[in-house]
Amino acid sequence: MNKKSTIILITSILVFLVIFVVALMVGRYQISIDNFFGALFTSDETYRIERSIIIDLRLPRTIMAGLAGIGLSLSGLLYQETFQNKIVSPDLLGVSTGASVGAAIAIVLGLSSALISIFAFLMGVGTVILTVLIAKIFKNGSSTILLLAGIIVGGFMASVLSMIKYFADPETTLASITYWMMGSFENSTMKQVCIVFPIILISVVILLTLSWRVNIVALGKEEAQTKGINYKFYRYLIICIATLLTTSVVAFSGTISWIGLVIPHIVRLMVGRNTRKTIPLSITFGGVFMILVDILSRTMTDSEIPLSAVTGLFGTVIFICILLYRRRMFDEN
Amino acid sequence: MNVIKNKCAFVFSILLCLGSITGCTNDETSVNETTVTVTDMVDDSITIKKNPEKVACISRTTYDFLVAFGLGDKIDGAYSGTLNNDWVSLIYPKSADHYVYKYENSYELFLSRGIDLVLAPEKYIADDLNSHGIPALCVSLYGNPTFDNYVTFFSQLVTQIWDDPAVKVKADAWENKVNNAITDIQSELSEHEIQERTLYYIRGDKDKGIGYTDTKGSFTEYAYRILGFDFIGADLTTNKPSIEEIIASNPDTFVAGGIYQNRNINLLKTTEPYSSLDAVINDSIYSIPVGFTAFEQISAMTPIFLYDQANKIYPDYFSYDINKMIKESVLDYFGMELTDEQISYMKQGLSPKGESQI
Numbered sequence: 001m002n003k004k005s006t007i008i009l010i011t012s013i014l015v016f017l018v019i020f021v022v023a024l025m026v027g028r029y030q031i032s033i034d035n036f037f038g039a040l041f042t043s044d045e046t047y048r049i050e051r052s053i054i055i056d057l058r059l060p061r062t063i064m065a066g067l068a069g070i071g072l073s074l075s076g077l078l079y080q081e082t083f084q085n086k087i088v089s090p091d092l093l094g095v096s097t098g099a100s101v102g103a104a105i106a107i108v109l110g111l112s113s114a115l116i117s118i119f120a121f122l123m124g125v126g127t128v129i130l131t132v133l134i135a136k137i138f139k140n141g142s143s144t145i146l147l148l149a150g151i152i153v154g155g156f157m158a159s160v161l162s163m164i165k166y167f168a169d170p171e172t173t174l175a176s177i178t179y180w181m182m183g184s185f186e187n188s189t190m191k192q193v194c195i196v197f198p199i200i201l202i203s204v205v206i207l208l209t210l211s212w213r214v215n216i217v218a219l220g221k222e223e224a225q226t227k228g229i230n231y232k233f234y235r236y237l238i239i240c241i242a243t244l245l246t247t248s249v250v251a252f253s254g255t256i257s258w259i260g261l262v263i264p265h266i267v268r269l270m271v272g273r274n275t276r277k278t279i280p281l282s283i284t285f286g287g288v289f290m291i292l293v294d295i296l297s298r299t300m301t302d303s304e305i306p307l308s309a310v311t312g313l314f315g316t317v318i319f320i321c322i323l324l325y326r327r328r329m330f331d332e333n
Numbered sequence: 334m335n336v337i338k339n340k341c342a343f344v345f346s347i348l349l350c351l352g353s354i355t356g357c358t359n360d361e362t363s364v365n366e367t368t369v370t371v372t373d374m375v376d377d378s379i380t381i382k383k384n385p386e387k388v389a390c391i392s393r394t395t396y397d398f399l400v401a402f403g404l405g406d407k408i409d410g411a412y413s414g415t416l417n418n419d420w421v422s423l424i425y426p427k428s429a430d431h432y433v434y435k436y437e438n439s440y441e442l443f444l445s446r447g448i449d450l451v452l453a454p455e456k457y458i459a460d461d462l463n464s465h466g467i468p469a470l471c472v473s474l475y476g477n478p479t480f481d482n483y484v485t486f487f488s489q490l491v492t493q494i495w496d497d498p499a500v501k502v503k504a505d506a507w508e509n510k511v512n513n514a515i516t517d518i519q520s521e522l523s524e525h526e527i528q529e530r531t532l533y534y535i536r537g538d539k540d541k542g543i544g545y546t547d548t549k550g551s552f553t554e555y556a557y558r559i560l561g562f563d564f565i566g567a568d569l570t571t572n573k574p575s576i577e578e579i580i581a582s583n584p585d586t587f588v589a590g591g592i593y594q595n596r597n598i599n600l601l602k603t604t605e606p607y608s609s610l611d612a613v614i615n616d617s618i619y620s621i622p623v624g625f626t627a628f629e630q631i632s633a634m635t636p637i638f639l640y641d642q643a644n645k646i647y648p649d650y651f652s653y654d655i656n657k658m659i660k661e662s663v664l665d666y667f668g669m670e671l672t673d674e675q676i677s678y679m680k681q682g683l684s685p686k687g688e689s690q691i
Contacts (some may be wrong), residue, residue, distance in 0.1 A: 027577045028575055028577035028578045028581050029577040029578075029580050030581070048606075048609045049580065049606050049610070051611045052605040052606030052609060053577065053580060056605050056606060057576060057577065132355040143513075169413070169414075169436070170435070170437060171435040171437075172414075172540075173540050183470070186576075243582070250392050298575055298577065301570060301571065302569050302570055302571060302574050302575065302578045303544075303570070303571035303573045303574055303575055304573075308626045311363070
């Protein structure tokens, strides 16, 4: 890492920590700074409600938001690098639509929130496996075939989802499916954090260790093979990790759009394409962005605004800015 | 020649048939041409057939009233959420013959079933049906801006649509009971210095937890205002406030209705930070009976809902015999005599067998 990248990384880590604390302090229930510290660092019963709001409500959802931001940003980056395509996002291989189908089935069956997450996770993973199997039929290892298979399976899953939504009760289950698909950390618990955290942690450790190999895979099959690495193995390993990251987040938070597309672009704009730099920065930038989105979604109105509505608003604006910036850079050169 | 004769005879007979069919149609039209123009809850004037014989009750507030006013045989079907209730099948066994409609249904379904009138829950549904030649009135759960002017709206609408003295007697009697209940409660409360307190209503007809309530235009807002409360939902922009919003409002009282009420009350008492709220600490949590409909929904049971809540919230001022009222009303409106045990279950938000309705 060069000096510029190190400074950006340290700054982003500090911002991450600050925004994390801010997220615990702000919300519809106003907590003064004195009460905030009183609730956290004393056992005074006066602060019972404040303590409960911070510990039981805000802490799990903020951790979950951070993890979701990290997971989706990383998987977006991995997909973009692996497929050498800068406009792909984590749901490229149908993960999100597959997970949505799983969640929708569970909601229609009236299952508990835990089972909704399990169904979403299994269907998300199942959809990617189906995509890979369909790509295998063509006996062509190119990324384009895998991308096309992703579009086919994603389209099929979207149709299944439409059918489920059509037959769902408009007053009860349809509203739940729609709300789930727009993403929320409202029902996040520490139990969920305990499930998602190890998955994200292990994935991050593996990615940081393999970051230079991701760089080589991003060069394409021919170049990667000349560098002496097992391209096929590492490509599928990266896809597996990206899928696991996306599915574990989507299963507990619902589908969250844009973040996996926008954050890698911002990071690349700052430090270039080297994944040894972009992976750590995607972690901090993704976490900060998602926690900010969560703060906005729960403080702007008296109800919770779905995450995808907020990420969509900011995502489009940021993406246009990125394109304009790139255009200007291109013109200057 | 014979061929021409045969053809002429054939054409003549067809013309004769057409003439007789047209004649019959004209006769029938003259009988059924009695129409009535009524204004629905969203101020749309719709001309419909008077005394309709086949009504689809998609709006939840309508089925109960029609049965209670003796118009059960005019109902073709009702919304699944209305019919999927053990109390409905117990109190009104004929409900088993009624068609189960979805919230939104195809035009062809109504046309194929020969529906004379659809009582729709929302304006867009009514507008859509009317534009396709299916007579529909909007009977909403919400008034605009409040429910104050809509409490007796549907009962009056029924008497305009059905020209039947027996129906009018029942509708008028119900209106008197509602007006009496409101007057009784207001006059008693006016004799005491009641400090206005805040109230949060948990709408438990769906599995949406504590963060699901009613807003300004609802009947519950009106009812609890009559009972001297500042209804928290009236100031909300949504019926799904966040947990922090509920905690920040720290209500003096919670009321829980619908089939999920017992689960929601338990959640309030056992989950932080709800359990730290004043209303929970002071045990100021009240339930609402669930019968043919949830009592807090405008229905034949509305007077009893008001008396029941007055009893629970102000035990020092009111002591109405709710069991007797329920028994008499169900017998009067639906012809069913409930046991004391069933009434007890109804008051606890349970099924007729005393089981959870979830």
